[in-house]
Amino acid sequence: MMSRFYLALILLVCATNSFAQKSKFNDGWLFKADTANSLNEKALQAKPWRPVALPHDWSIEQPFDGNSPSGNRGAALRGGLGMYQKEFILNNADKNKRIFIVFDGVYMNSTVWINGHKLGTRPFGYISFEYELTPHLKFNGQKNTLLVRAENKQPNSRWYSGSGIYRNVWLDRRGNTFVKNWGTYISTPQVSRHSALVNIETKIVDANNQQTELQTTIYDKNGKAIKTLVQALAVNSGEQSVLQQVTLANPDLWSVETPNLYTAVSRVLVNGKEQHRYTTSFGVRHFYFDQQKGFFLNDKPVKIIGACMHHDLGALGAAINVRAMERQLQILKGMGLNGIRTSHNPPAPELLDLCDKMGFIVMNETFDVWSRDKENTPYNYSLYFKEWHEKDLTDHILRDRNHPSVFMWSVGNEIPEQQGGKDTVGRNITRALVNIVKRLDNRPVTAGMNYTQNDNNLYLSGALDILGINYHHKQWEDLGKNLFPGNKPYILAENTSALATRGHYDMPSDSIRRWAGIKDITKTGNPDYTMSAYENASAPWASTNEEALKLFLKYPYLSGMYLWTGFDYLGEPTPYPFPARSSYFGIVDIAGFPKDSYYLYKSVFTKENVLHVLPHWNWTPGQVIDVHVYFNNADEVELFVNNQSVGKKSKQADDLFVRFNGLKFEPGELKAVSRKNGNVVMQTVKRTAGKAYRLVAAVDRNTINADHEDLPFVKISVVDKDGNLVPDANNTLRYRVQGTGKIRALDNGYQADLEPYSNTSYRKAYNGLGLAIIQASGQKGKISLQVSSEGLQPSTVTIDVK
Numbered sequence: 001m002m003s004r005f006y007l008a009l010i011l012l013v014c015a016t017n018s019f020a021q022k023s024k025f026n027d028g029w030l031f032k033a034d035t036a037n038s039l040n041e042k043a044l045q046a047k048p049w050r051p052v053a054l055p056h057d058w059s060i061e062q063p064f065d066g067n068s069p070s071g072n073r074g075a076a077l078r079g080g081l082g083m084y085q086k087e088f089i090l091n092n093a094d095k096n097k098r099i100f101i102v103f104d105g106v107y108m109n110s111t112v113w114i115n116g117h118k119l120g121t122r123p124f125g126y127i128s129f130e131y132e133l134t135p136h137l138k139f140n141g142q143k144n145t146l147l148v149r150a151e152n153k154q155p156n157s158r159w160y161s162g163s164g165i166y167r168n169v170w171l172d173r174r175g176n177t178f179v180k181n182w183g184t185y186i187s188t189p190q191v192s193r194h195s196a197l198v199n200i201e202t203k204i205v206d207a208n209n210q211q212t213e214l215q216t217t218i219y220d221k222n223g224k225a226i227k228t229l230v231q232a233l234a235v236n237s238g239e240q241s242v243l244q245q246v247t248l249a250n251p252d253l254w255s256v257e258t259p260n261l262y263t264a265v266s267r268v269l270v271n272g273k274e275q276h277r278y279t280t281s282f283g284v285r286h287f288y289f290d291q292q293k294g295f296f297l298n299d300k301p302v303k304i305i306g307a308c309m310h311h312d313l314g315a316l317g318a319a320i321n322v323r324a325m326e327r328q329l330q331i332l333k334g335m336g337l338n339g340i341r342t343s344h345n346p347p348a349p350e351l352l353d354l355c356d357k358m359g360f361i362v363m364n365e366t367f368d369v370w371s372r373d374k375e376n377t378p379y380n381y382s383l384y385f386k387e388w389h390e391k392d393l394t395d396h397i398l399r400d401r402n403h404p405s406v407f408m409w410s411v412g413n414e415i416p417e418q419q420g421g422k423d424t425v426g427r428n429i430t431r432a433l434v435n436i437v438k439r440l441d442n443r444p445v446t447a448g449m450n451y452t453q454n455d456n457n458l459y460l461s462g463a464l465d466i467l468g469i470n471y472h473h474k475q476w477e478d479l480g481k482n483l484f485p486g487n488k489p490y491i492l493a494e495n496t497s498a499l500a501t502r503g504h505y506d507m508p509s510d511s512i513r514r515w516a517g518i519k520d521i522t523k524t525g526n527p528d529y530t531m532s533a534y535e536n537a538s539a540p541w542a543s544t545n546e547e548a549l550k551l552f553l554k555y556p557y558l559s560g561m562y563l564w565t566g567f568d569y570l571g572e573p574t575p576y577p578f579p580a581r582s583s584y585f586g587i588v589d590i591a592g593f594p595k596d597s598y599y600l601y602k603s604v605f606t607k608e609n610v611l612h613v614l615p616h617w618n619w620t621p622g623q624v625i626d627v628h629v630y631f632n633n634a635d636e637v638e639l640f641v642n643n644q645s646v647g648k649k650s651k652q653a654d655d656l657f658v659r660f661n662g663l664k665f666e667p668g669e670l671k672a673v674s675r676k677n678g679n680v681v682m683q684t685v686k687r688t689a690g691k692a693y694r695l696v697a698a699v700d701r702n703t704i705n706a707d708h709e710d711l712p713f714v715k716i717s718v719v720d721k722d723g724n725l726v727p728d729a730n731n732t733l734r735y736r737v738q739g740t741g742k743i744r745a746l747d748n749g750y751q752a753d754l755e756p757y758s759n760t761s762y763r764k765a766y767n768g769l770g771l772a773i774i775q776a777s778g779q780k781g782k783i784s785l786q787v788s789s790e791g792l793q794p795s796t797v798t799i800d801v802k
């Protein structure tokens, strides 16, 4: 504890004494948008400005709209044309500094002006970029005006993108000599348990004075300074690269279980006076992929069990929030996952910071399309690929290459240029992209391929280090025998695409629904746009979790897999048309409530005792019900209905769970007991719930910081008199906040719910649950949230705001 405090103190002192600093520039912005998709400037000009706080996503504020040009794959939320403006006055002390503005991401096609001067345009909506403001700035109390225009002409995406300045903006004040943005590259070419060689390359701009030096101090995981390296800089009016090296004895290695981090603080000093300070966090680890034996981290075999994740945060839309991302990652860690694929674009930088700290193995992906459109989204990135791919890919790698959580780069997902034959353009592009990456970093490069013929251009390019296979689980056996000849290791870059709605069950559970696109839901599909949460629904090109997991566990050469997806996300509601507007692929629903399959993974991939029974126990007397039990750390499970044993079962051969199918439902109690060597390991009971009687609100954290970002998440359960969850309750929940906070957004996890997420104080529960996301107003104090519903006893939670 002491040592963490020590690092915090050092960094605080740095921040206050430092000549130069980077600070968030999110406050005080005005905004307006025209969501008509015509990108009509005049219509936009006529709109009034209103204040907004960044990060901001204007699409999530719109109503779900079946006529939206985004389609329901874009969550039926509109984009259009948006404009942001910020006025600010600079301190005269900043006059002699170099001042930059950094955008972590603007969706999309942004143009930025300072005081009427155009700084540039950036089409790619997921890339971070900066502009120098220095020559255009005014001082002496004069106003400066920043203007940002963003175009989201739809359709341009296969999923929900969000619109506007949806990530952080920073004002970065640097001295006249400074470390370039993303100007450090810390690599560890030789690592063992006993020693690690650390290379620190630093790009310095404009060292014009004889007495300029770079001081780099390395801090260990406890914040203790362990070494300072000093290098005099050459007088040079442009950019110079400095290499500093240090050998660490007995390094604290980064691993999934102990994600130890080091910090390097680079200080540029002129005549002993600090000009710029730049902090880089890094990790020490080594790894390799073996074609036959899989993945090794620090010489130990590790199976990568990852999830693909889109960037939206459900009810918050695309507007990034660190606590919301951390909550997602905590929930995914809880089911035993250790990997994230940033499908299919560069993530928010904060996501990688969290993955560094929490121990995730990241496949960091750049593109979903190259030069050709995919699935008829005419305004997508392929329009810009030719002109921008080199800059975008370069910036992505430069920004992210110090993160120890990043283990591989993916240059594309299911790129149409895969398909071979005479058309070889995909080979050349693959080589070009891999070359760009290799100039900057030596981590392996992969791509997600769903075309598994030998004439696949990405494979034939010979340039990929790891072949990323999407789906095709029936061919996984062939991977060991070289599906693609050569000696390249494989990774399952994407698999499963199972479909489920939390708490909904279609029987018989052993008939599998392979549903792709359902046009007439009265003939196929469920009239309420639900999918079954047994292991019995998937997209036709894909598999259930059970099918994929059995094979994944069978073949040692499968180094890892990234399932599609960890959470439900906005858009792509396969297989349903509107009003379905968010996906069914998640192991966790969009509100963050686990579906049953969560416990299947947890039983396989964690050591924690698991005993999970499905479905709920509220059916019609006499109805035939299939009961499945996910469990671990035990040899058998015995199931009881109203205390009568209905049998004992053990997993046979490659079974992942046991099925008690065809039970006759009688109201009362369903109990499962797991035993090992005859001793009870766990016991779990589901009772038939009576009428909804009261609400139970539970908050994930009772104390939060007095800022706009430290969001508490409140789960509301609708229960009967005895506290049993009412599994089909959909009562309207009304929320009232008092004190120093407000409701940020409400959710319930239902994929076809058309109530808006924000600017509302009520929302129905779905299958017994609701979610409220609260936001502090900025002042210290207390927040109290009361949830009520007609005829039910209300519930209140209080949160301390410190």
Ligand code: GAL
Binding pocket: 158, 413, 414, 450, 470, 494, 497, 539, 542, 564, 572
């Ligand atoms: C994949 C694709 C993903 C998602 C998924 C749905 O082919 O890479 O982005 O569309 O299918 O099953």
